Amino acid sequence: KINGERLWDSLMEMARIGATEKGGVCRLALTDLDRQARDLFVKWCKEAGCTIRIDKMGNVFARRAGKDNSLAPVMTGSHIDSQPTGGKFDGAYGVLCGLEVIRSLNDMKYETLRPIEAIIWTNEEGSRFAPAMVASGVFAGVFDLDYGLGRADQDGKTMGEELKRIGYYGDDEVGGRPVHAFFEAHIEQGPILEAEKKKIGIVQGAQGQRWFEVVFTGQEAHAGPTPMKVRKDALVGAAQVIAAINQIGHDNQPFACATVGMINSSPNSRNVIPGKVFFTIDLRHPDDKILSKMAAEAKAACEAAVKKNMLEMDFKEIWYSPPVKFDQDCVAAVKKGAEELGFDNLDIISGAGHDACYMNRVAPTAMVFIPCEGGISHNEIENATKEDCRDGCDVLLRAMVERANA
Amino acid sequence: KINGERLWDSLMEMARIGATEKGGVCRLALTDLDRQARDLFVKWCKEAGCTIRIDKMGNVFARRAGKDNSLAPVMTGSHIDSQPTGGKFDGAYGVLCGLEVIRSLNDMKYETLRPIEAIIWTNEEGSRFAPAMVASGVFAGVFDLDYGLGRADQDGKTMGEELKRIGYYGDDEVGGRPVHAFFEAHIEQGPILEAEKKKIGIVQGAQGQRWFEVVFTGQEAHAGPTPMKVRKDALVGAAQVIAAINQIGHDNQPFACATVGMINSSPNSRNVIPGKVFFTIDLRHPDDKILSKMAAEAKAACEAAVKKNMLEMDFKEIWYSPPVKFDQDCVAAVKKGAEELGFDNLDIISGAGHDACYMNRVAPTAMVFIPCEGGISHNEIENATKEDCRDGCDVLLRAMVERANA
Ligand SMILES: NC(=O)NCCC(=O)O
Numbered sequence A, B: 001k002i003n004g005e006r007l008w009d010s011l012m013e014m015a016r017i018g019a020t021e022k023g024g025v026c027r028l029a030l031t032d033l034d035r036q037a038r039d040l041f042v043k044w045c046k047e048a049g050c051t052i053r054i055d056k057m058g059n060v061f062a063r064r065a066g067k068d069n070s071l072a073p074v075m076t077g078s079h080i081d082s083q084p085t086g087g088k089f090d091g092a093y094g095v096l097c098g099l100e101v102i103r104s105l106n107d108m109k110y111e112t113l114r115p116i117e118a119i120i121w122t123n124e125e126g127s128r129f130a131p132a133m134v135a136s137g138v139f140a141g142v143f144d145l146d147y148g149l150g151r152a153d154q155d156g157k158t159m160g161e162e163l164k165r166i167g168y169y170g171d172d173e174v175g176g177r178p179v180h181a182f183f184e185a186h187i188e189q190g191p192i193l194e195a196e197k198k199k200i201g202i203v204q205g206a207q208g209q210r211w212f213e214v215v216f217t218g219q220e221a222h223a224g225p226t227p228m229k230v231r232k233d234a235l236v237g238a239a240q241v242i243a244a245i246n247q248i249g250h251d252n253q254p255f256a257c258a259t260v261g262m263i264n265s266s267p268n269s270r271n272v273i274p275g276k277v278f279f280t281i282d283l284r285h286p287d288d289k290i291l292s293k294m295a296a297e298a299k300a301a302c303e304a305a306v307k308k309n310m311l312e313m314d315f316k317e318i319w320y321s322p323p324v325k326f327d328q329d330c331v332a333a334v335k336k337g338a339e340e341l342g343f344d345n346l347d348i349i350s351g352a353g354h355d356a357c358y359m360n361r362v363a364p365t366a367m368v369f370i371p372c373e374g375g376i377s378h379n380e381i382e383n384a385t386k387e388d389c390r391d392g393c394d395v396l397l398r399a400m401v402e403r404a405n406a
């Protein structure tokens, strides 16, 4: 059994780095706050006797030796970057569960056959640098290193530059080494476990995602003397699309999600017809066919708005993460852990993408979900109970030990 | 007759201050660039023998003495602040026409009975500081001084602070002195004169305006695991309103204009359901009754979106500028000037607000419009011909001299 108090204390200490007034966290990828959070994790892992390695994507690997260190490790981990108005648990919980598993094994003086690694994956959120899960993606060979290091934020700063600036551009090549199994513990970030009164989600896989960037260009003109019928209002076009995207989500139930999360309008002046609007589209569905159909509907909505408002359009798909099905043995190990501990559990599909989705391509992978309050995440009020945090980590420990001795 | 080359050269020299790559001007109110433009105008006016006075709203009055300086002056002027992506002519044309009238009277050694004043009005655009025409509004007693000095930009800096910073918080009280007549020359900023092949617009008045600020608050949540039906998406609500506002413009033809020029969405992250959106609404109509009806329709559209998307709303009308009818004698003076010079002219209603709209409350007022290319303004490509600029200024000169000798 892990130490629930210690896990909670570590979570709360980590949450101070980038703490917001409303009780959340703003710790964008590769900022100074991200560095502080990494430094703290590295310090704790060293104190727990781990060796630390860092790769060229800034992924941090804390290794606890096993009986046979020539064998491929069992890994766990998540991310410590957050949304601009994020919560204390999204990501940090999975990272600190890795640390807690190692600390608990130390307490028990338990030696696994295989080495164990607890990991921080760089820039999982995709908020400062799009897309999401970039660095686990490079580890898994989904993206090449240049692509990963070249991702730029809104100010044009790249991940490569920022990794060097904060001192986390490591020596190790990214990926290309055998991994026996990967597990990730995470809050659900949705309402299902809470609604169903289940403590543990046995994650079967994740829905697919498609991300788009759209720029509409019309013509800036004066909001007063410019007749309605000659206007080329890029924001009116974008608004029609945003309403349509929302409708696409509703039309493709069950399961579909469709979101415009970001919009920048220019020149953004009260009495000027907007001449240029940038916005993003995030489409999700567990069924790849329906996801493709939603993408076609989204594109058609953009084309209709362009035509109706006499605009020009730049429409780019910037990310496609297909639906994921996790490894049956690893999923079974999670299920077994939950059952042995007597926890009510539920098979579930992740609505969010996770580093586990990419790790699943290069290693047998599964995830452990715990409930979060009201199903709310990507929000400063995100919350989870101390007990659920403890219990999810206990399930993780069992699944990892099982695989680490196999 | 005025000197068209000199007027054009001054316009082009002024346009260098804040010049943008695309040939426009970015000279936001009370920035360092605004100060440079003011300094240049003041220098030119002093060279033309004027005395300069500055009031507490930063309005600049350059006075050319008349035969009887105890009489109320005839004034002209406009603004030199611009939109973020504005043009060379909007405002600056009217300011430099004032200077050119004075220079021409000097050339002709012509002494008017009444003194003449050429004016820069502070912050006419309402882009950095809302609403528009703030400082002429204080001069005209529409707003009190505290309101004017207290207008804040997006960073919370007030007009009072910024006036002091750039050294244009003057000694004079604002307004409260007799004005015999006020004239403003301006580009039309719309397509009518060009379409009708007329050189001069005899401005009869201006349409009414109502400006609103709306904040929608929903709930930030994860774009992946949050089911469509529980979402409180503030941006979807705003999008529905933006589409509805555009429809209100179309539904209230002829004449109606309805625009959402500004939108800020928060947290503005691709995979977060937007929790808070700020946007503005600008409604215009020459008929006050229809304008009120449009305002009611806009409010109803906001309320419908709030209900549909489970949002909360803060809805504020921040500005109401009723339809304006200019003084018949001043309008006749403009018409007479245009006719004497043999210029094709057209009675026209201004689609934009102008400082003349507020001056009309405290002095007999009229305006002179000249065409602009394609009717485009509030755009870096805004353009007007040298000949039209000259001819409009000639009409202004005649109207002013007529009133200054009356
Ligand atoms: N877990 C999580 O918030 N991941 C970010 C990527 C996504 O939007 O699904």
Ligand SMILES: NC(=O)NCCC(=O)O
Pocket (backbone or CB within 6 Å): A222, A224, A271, B090, B124, B125, B126, B132, B133, B189, B351, B352, B353, B354
């Ligand atoms: N002339 C002009 O652009 N004025 C700004 C106020 C308005 O939007 O009408």
